[in-house]
Amino acid sequence: MNAPVKALAMKRRMGGLRRWWRVRRMLALVMAGAGILVAAAYLWTEGVRARSAAAEARAAAAAAAAPYASSLGHALNKRLSLVRGVAAFASVEAAKGDLVQEFVLFADALRTSVSGVRNISLAPGFVVGVVNPVIGNERVLGNDLLRDPRPGFAETVRRAIESGDVTIHGPLPLIQGGMGLIARRAVFLGGAPWGAVGAVFDLQPMLDEANLEALAPRYFYGLRRADGSVIAGDPAAFVVDPILERIHVPDGEWELAVAPTLGWEAMGRDHVDRLPLAAVFLGLGLLIEAVIVLVAERRAALARLVDERTRDLDRKAAELSSAKGELEQFAYVAAHDLQEPVRIMASYAQLLKRHLGDGLDEEGRDCLNHVIDGAARLKTLLHDVQLFIAEDRVPLPTEPQSADAALDAAVDALERKGRGARAAVARSPLPAVMADTRRLKEIFVILIGNALEYRHPDREPAIRVEARREEGFDVLTVADNGLGIEPRYHEQIFQVFRRLHRRDEHPGTGMGLAIARKMAERLGGRVTVRSEPGKGSVFSVHLPLPQPSSHQGTAA
Amino acid sequence: MSDDQPEPFHILLVEDDPADAGLVKRAIRDGKILCAVDHAKDGAEAIDFLRRRGERFADARRPDLILLDLNMPRLDGRQVLQEVKNDPDLRSIPVVVLTTSDIEHDVEASYLLGANSFVTKPMDVQDFFDVIRSLENYWFNVVKLAK
Secondary structure, three states: OOHHHHHHHHHHHHHHHHHHHHHHHHHHHHHHHHHHHHHHHHHHHHHHHHHHHHHHHHHHHHHHHHHHHHHHHHHHHHHHHHHHHHHHHHHHHHHHOOHHHHHHHHHHHHHHHOOOEEEEEEEEOOEOOEEEOOOOOHHHOOOEHHHOOOOOHHHHHHHHHHHOOOEEEEEEEOOOOOEEEEEEEEEEEOOEEEEEEEEEEEHHHHHHHHOHHHHOOOEEEEEEEOOOOEEEEOHHHHHOOOEEEEEEEOOEEEEEEEEEOOOHHHHHHHHOOOHHHHHHHHHHHHHHHHHHHHHHHHHHHHHHHHHHHHHHHHHHHHHHHHHHHHHHHHHHHHHHHHHHHHHHHHHHHHHHHHHHHHHOOHHHHHHHHHHHHHHHHHHHHHHHHHHHHHHHHOOOOOOOEEHHHHHHHHHHHHHHOOOOHHHHEEEOOOOEEOOOHHHHHHHHHHHHHHHHHOOOOOOOOOEEEEEEEEOOEEEEEEEOOOOOOOHHHOOHHHOOOOOOOOOOOOOOOOOHHHHHHHHHHHOOOEEEEEEEOOOEEEEEEEEEOOOHHHHHHHHO | OOOOOOOOEEEEEEOOOHHHHHHHHHHHHOOOOOEEEEEEOOHHHHHHHHOOOOOOOOOOOOOOEEEEEOOOOOOOHHHHHHHHHHOOOOOOOOEEEEEOOOHHHHHOOOOOOOOOEEEEOOOOHHHHHHHHHHHHHHHHHHHHHHO
């Protein structure tokens, strides 16, 4: 990878990283915003829900309380009606004169129709004269009602006289013991007060009849008079914002307070408890957040890792490239510099042979010849290696050059080596191609040299060099009638130092076709082979067509 | 060309390798033309010789031809060539570069723009001698004509 490309890749990576951080920051903002929104929405709905839950709870409590109040009113009125009945009876019987006897019978019947009646009394002249039952109520007989010292007692009697209707007193501690309610009604005879009737009721049976205890355990209650004095239940019920139900009673009203035992809030929660649900949502949110953060961290870590590895790779590639360059430089210099001493050895061996030639015997000349041949082969080998390595360093042609000139040079060079090239090569005119003369000459030397070297033993070598155009390429072909090459070797022959024959059969460095292919590839083309063993081979050199602009130079 | 020409043809051989220098000297000695060879053993010595620097080269002859090896210690052939071709006094002396391999011509082309000719040191002694002799003939005639 070269520097600009690397810089670009780095820039792209950095850009990607920056983008990712931007996305992350945005994601975090969105998450935070969403969190605040959700929290606000939750609080708001919680408020609404709590308010509505409280309203629901109150409505439920009110709905629950109403029947109890009604029952209590009913229980009370039932008893007051009884007193009215007694008063009516008394006024009728008093007029007849046999009141007392009849009253006992009447009261007995009345008393058993309603529970919790302590007594029913008759007070002519407002002094208790008759009481039913007598047992347990002895102490009330003779009680002067208008002079009773108990607070409010006489007052109630006077009110009864004034209103002409039932009045109630109590609940209060009774002479007989326990809490009771005293109801009175004045009896008039001929427009003048005759006396009064009264009844004492136990409070508890009335409450039982109203079934107030059934409010528990969910609710508790309190019952009080309009003046605030508590009649029954828990006074605390009035201070916890209770449901208040009014019960109409003679000369006033009672209030029944009903409140939830555990308070209104508990009542609201109790109704639908959404706290676990909220916790689940919160937990889920946190989990998602955690997963997102984890994934983000992992991605960032991965990006860092990829970055690191890429830098490693780049460094290693640079190291490799530099190592390859050094190795090539070394090989080139070695191949070049080794040729010097080899050439000097060969030259001086030749000088020696020249000066001493006649003085040496057969064996001496043979030895000297081996020195000269070995040096010559080494020089050739080193030359070819240098040629192969130097291929990348030789500049490329900028305009088409004559393939004919290259072929001429190649045939001349081969002819000088006594290979009979001129006689063997038949040629058609070749075009100008995008290959420098030096490279193309080298390619021709290699291909024609091979054709001469690997000639068929039974016939004279015939080599044909031609050119054609084909799909964007100039194709130069060198066809021979030589030994041919088996298909399985068609790729091997282009490899460095790959030889198909022993040296004593055919000399050579094993570099020729590798060089030819490398040169063709460097020129943007290729070298390929078709061959039939025993008949001959055709080597094709593909060279890219000249660009239109480069024609002008050759036309002049 | 004839033997009665009294003034010898002056060649400056710039070559660090004594064996190679020996070959060149032998080839010249075997030639038909009367040549005087001065031998500089590296580039720096060659420049000193050409510029007559130091006591040793005070009387140095101006060569008719420089045979220049490329690879030498200290100042190498490329630098010598550059010095010579950039010097108005020396520029007109023809320079023939001796190379170990023909591949060098192409690889070193950009360095060797000023060279008048290249000679690849051949493998065969006879070839080498022939090349040196042909050089002598060519340049001898050219230079004589120029004079």
